[in-house]
Amino acid sequence: MNPALNSYKKTMVETSSPLENVILLHERCLQHLNHLQKSIQENNVMEKVAALQKAMDIISGLDGELDYSQGEIANNLHTLYECMIAQLTQANIKNDIVPVELTKKIIFELKDTWRQIQKKMQNSEKN
Numbered sequence: 001m002n003p004a005l006n007s008y009k010k011t012m013v014e015t016s017s018p019l020e021n022v023i024l025l026h027e028r029c030l031q032h033l034n035h036l037q038k039s040i041q042e043n044n045v046m047e048k049v050a051a052l053q054k055a056m057d058i059i060s061g062l063d064g065e066l067d068y069s070q071g072e073i074a075n076n077l078h079t080l081y082e083c084m085i086a087q088l089t090q091a092n093i094k095n096d097i098v099p100v101e102l103t104k105k106i107i108f109e110l111k112d113t114w115r116q117i118q119k120k121m122q123n124s125e126k127n
Helices: 003-015 018-041 045-064 072-094 098-126
Strands: none
Touching: 018 045, 018 072, 018 098, 045 072, 072 098
């Protein structure tokens, strides 16, 4: 990979807020899920395995960072993350894009929710 691009990505993560990083991780996960879906459709096993692992790593990372002191929301997110991992496992075993599509929908909705929270926070900071 390009060293300048790596440096840029590192700087972006280091200077972003935790909420911005969560949104970026969801966006990156969607990219890997799109790649996974394409790889399944093209029967490209090597690409499928790489995209699957990257998407699952992001989901597992998000799950691992949950703050359970926040109560029910963290437990609900944990359940969602577990379901997504199970869906992606089924996609891999059955070479099926339907579980990938379901996972993409959940990740997209979560990303949208985090963006709405970000906007509310920005608006409250302005007032």
